[in-house]
Amino acid sequence: MARNQRDFYYRQAQESGYRSRASYKLKQIQDKEYIIRRNDTVVDLGAAPGGWLQVARELSRGKIFGVDLQPIKPIQGVTTIVGDITSEETIEKVLEFAGDAGVDVVLCDAAPNLSGNWAVDHARGIDLNEAAFECAEKILKPGGNFVVKVFQGDMFKNFYDKVSKSFVYTKAFSPPASRSTSAEIYIICKNFIATSLRKGDVYDVLIESMGNSGDGIAYIDNFVVFVPGTDIGDEVSILLKDIKPKYAFGKVISKEEADIIRQKIENSEKKDAKKPVKYKIEPDEEFDEYDRAFE
Numbered sequence: 458m459a460r461n462q463r464d465f466y467y468r469q470a471q472e473s474g475y476r477s478r479a480s481y482k483l484k485q486i487q488d489k490e491y492i493i494r495r496n497d498t499v500v501d502l503g504a505a506p507g508g509w510l511q512v513a514r515e516l517s518r519g520k521i522f523g524v525d526l527q528p529i530k531p532i533q534g535v536t537t538i539v540g541d542i543t544s545e546e547t548i549e550k551v552l553e554f555a556g557d558a559g560v561d562v563v564l565c566d567a568a569p570n571l572s573g574n575w576a577v578d579h580a581r582g583i584d585l586n587e588a589a590f591e592c593a594e595k596i597l598k599p600g601g602n603f604v605v606k607v608f609q610g611d612m613f614k615n616f617y618d619k620v621s622k623s624f625v626y627t628k629a630f631s632p633p634a635s636r637s638t639s640a641e642i643y644i645i646c647k648n649f650i651a652t653s654l655r656k657g658d659v660y661d662v663l664i665e666s667m668g669n670s671g672d673g674i675a676y677i678d679n680f681v682v683f684v685p686g687t688d689i690g691d692e693v694s695i696l697l698k699d700i701k702p703k704y705a706f707g708k709v710i711s712k713e714e715a716d717i718i719r720q721k722i723e724n725s726e727k728k729d730a731k732k733p734v735k736y737k738i739e740p741d742e743e744f745d746e747y748d749r750a751f752e
């Protein structure tokens with residue numbers, strides 16, 4: 458991003474009382490994808506100096522919780538702690554905040570200390586991303602949203618593919634307020650699927666009850682799966698056709714079809730395990746200093 462444009466967000470933030478120009482990135486993400494709703498409970502991982510916390514508080518007015526290695530100056534209506542998001546001790550505190558009810562939104566704009574070496578910084582960034590995703594999986598309500606900043610590089614695709622399996626909708630977005638020289642991009646994930654069941658999986662199930670619309674219902678790991686065309690007591694093989702945050706749909710298939718699909722899944726898993734993992738070292742890149750524009 459050109460210096461005058463950078464100055465634009467810097468000045469805007471100063472004039473509007475935001476603690477960092479990064480506030481505008483979250484505003485632009487919100488304008489595009491509507492991730493925070495009124496009264497949402499929000500956790501922000503890597504939150505200092507607090508620009509995103511300010512925006513989250515404005516949008517939600519609900520309970521907001523921020524974590525950072527650095528202390529965050531108080532913001533009305535926001536709870537903050539000092540902690541490392543890759544440590545169990547910190548995650549325990551986040552879990553305590555989330556309670557049994559869980560939270561609606563997890564944000565992560567955390568950035569590692571940059572070395573200037575693209576490959577090293579990318580790998581450090583992915584470590585933070587993995588920690589944030591693990592935390593999000595533990596605390597998000599079904600249907601919740603997750604936004605995470607990733608530094609692009611070889612491991613981006615793997616991480617993107619992994620998180621996208623846990624949400625109905627996933628998109629990579631570069632907000633205009635990100636600098637054009639920056640390798641950062643945001644993965645926006647909506648509608649958390651609170652189960653490890655995946656579309657295309659095959660199961661043998663017992664139909665235990667009936668739904669209001671007349672579909673049989675099976676339970677897999679306590680997750681509701683609607684199976685059209687079945688009755689209580691039926692024992693059937695099903696192919697999972699669609700996974701929603703709180704339930705799934707399965708289609709009855711024959712035992713023979715189920716065996717063929719299982720065999721195909723097993724073969725493709727074996728093939729994947731044999732694939733060599735490639736790491737490409739990018740040329741060093743000079744990074745702009747991150748968004749600690751002013752504190």
Ligand SMILES: C[S@@+](CC[C@H](N)C(=O)[O-])C[C@H]1O[C@@H](n2cnc3c(N)ncnc32)[C@H](O)[C@@H]1O
Binds near residue numbers: 509526
């Ligand atoms: C770009 S800043 C976040 C800016 C923030 N979104 C805002 O609007 O003010 C990145 C933050 O990630 C934090 N961070 C980096 N590694 C961390 C870790 N392991 N645990 C917690 N915070 C971390 C840094 O201390 C830094 O404050």
